[in-house]
Amino acid sequence: YLIDWEWWENFDDPMLLELLKQSINNNFDLQIADLKINEAKNYVNSSKRNYSPFFRMQEGYRLAKPSRIDSFGWKKYEPIYNVKRHLLYSPLQVSYELDFLGKNRTEKRYFLENKDFYEFEKRFVTLTTVTEVSSLYFNILKNEKLISLYQEINDLKQEKLEIIFEKFKLELVTELDVIEAKKEAKASEENLLTLSAINGELKNRLSLLVFGDKQRDEINFNSLDYVNLFYSTDLEISTDKIAYRPDVLMVEKQVKMAKLEERGMKKSLFPSFVLSGETIHISEMFQDYFSPE
Numbered sequence: 001y002l003i004d005w006e007w008w009e010n011f012d013d014p015m016l017l018e019l020l021k022q023s024i025n026n027n028f029d030l031q032i033a034d035l036k037i038n039e040a041k042n043y044v045n046s047s048k049r050n051y052s053p054f055f056r057m058q059e060g061y062r063l064a065k066p067s068r069i070d071s072f073g074w075k076k077y078e079p080i081y082n083v084k085r086h087l088l089y090s091p092l093q094v095s096y097e098l099d100f101l102g103k104n105r106t107e108k109r110y111f112l113e114n115k116d117f118y119e120f121e122k123r124f125v126t127l128t129t130v131t132e133v134s135s136l137y138f139n140i141l142k143n144e145k146l147i148s149l150y151q152e153i154n155d156l157k158q159e160k161l162e163i164i165f166e167k168f169k170l171e172l173v174t175e176l177d178v179i180e181a182k183k184e185a186k187a188s189e190e191n192l193l194t195l196s197a198i199n200g201e202l203k204n205r206l207s208l209l210v211f212g213d214k215q216r217d218e219i220n221f222n223s224l225d226y227v228n229l230f231y232s233t234d235l236e237i238s239t240d241k242i243a244y245r246p247d248v249l250m251v252e253k254q255v256k257m258a259k260l261e262e263r264g265m266k267k268s269l270f271p272s273f274v275l276s277g278e279t280i281h282i283s284e285m286f287q288d289y290f291s292p293e
Contacts, residue, residue: 008020013228016137023130023209023210026210029125033121037122040114040118051104057091059090090282092278092281096274103272109260110264113260136209140206143202144199
C-alpha cells in the first residue's frame with residue numbers, strides 16, 4: 001500500500017499504528033478499488049483477443065434428398081430423388097480484423113490506462129484513509145488534553161462560585177458579584193460540554209473509519225503528552241512537490257482518461273475491415289467421418 005510504517009513508528013504510539021492498519025484492512029473503498037483493478041485486468045485481457053483470428057466451428061445434422069432437377073433442367077427419375085441421405089454438416093469459419101484505423105490499438109491503450117488509473121486510485125484511497133485516521137486520532141488527543149484543562153477550569157469556577165456565595169452571606173460582596181460568578185461558571189460548563197460533544201463525534205467518525213461494519217472495540221487513547229512528536233519536513237516546499245501531490249495527480253489522470261474515452265468513441269464510428277473465410281465438411285452419417293466423400 002506504499003505506506004512507510006517505519007515513519008509512523010516514530011510517534012512511538014502502538015495504538016495509532018493498530019488503528020491505521022485496521023482502517024486499511026476494513027476500508028470499503030479499498031475493497032471496491034481491488035474489484036475495479038481485477039475488472040480492469042479482465043478488460044485488458046479481453047482487448048488482446050482482437051489481435052488474434054476468430055474461429056467458429058459448428059456441428060449439425062441434415063436429412064437430405066437429391067435434387068429433382070438435374071444440371072440440364074430435366075426432371076430426374078422418381079426413385080432417385082426419393083433416396084434419403086443422413087449428413088453430418090461441419091462448417092468452420094475464420095475471421096481476422098485488420099486494424100488499419102487503430103480502433104483496436106486505441107481500445108487496448110484505454111484499458112491499460114484504465115487499469116493504471118484504478119491502481120493509482122487505490123494508492124490515493126490508501127493515503128487518504130491514513131491521513132484522515134491519523135488526523136482524527138491526533139485531534140481527539142488534543143481535545144482530550146483540552147477537556148482535562150477545561151475540567152480543571154470548571155472546577156475552579158465552581159469553587160469560586162461557592163466562595164463568592166459564602167461571602168455574599170457574610171455581606172462581603174454584592175449580589176452583582178454573585179451573578180458574575182454564576183455567569184463565569186455557566187460559560188465554563190458550556191465550553192466543557194461543547195468540546196466533549198465535538199470530541200464524541202470525532203470518536204464516532206474514527207470508529208467508523210477503523211472498524212467499518214466489523215465489531216467496534218473500545219479505543220484506549222493515549223495522552224498527548226506521551227506521543228513522540230518530531231519534525232523532519234523541509235521548511236520550504238517547492239512547486240515540484242506540490243505538483244506531485246496525490247490529489248493533483250488524480251485530477252490529471254481523470255483528464256487523461258476522459259481524453260482517451262473521447263478518442264475511443266470517435267474511432268468506434270469508423271468502419272471495420274475484416275478478412276473472413278469458411279470451409280465446410282459434409283459426410284455420410286453412417287460412413288467414416290474423415291472419408292473424402
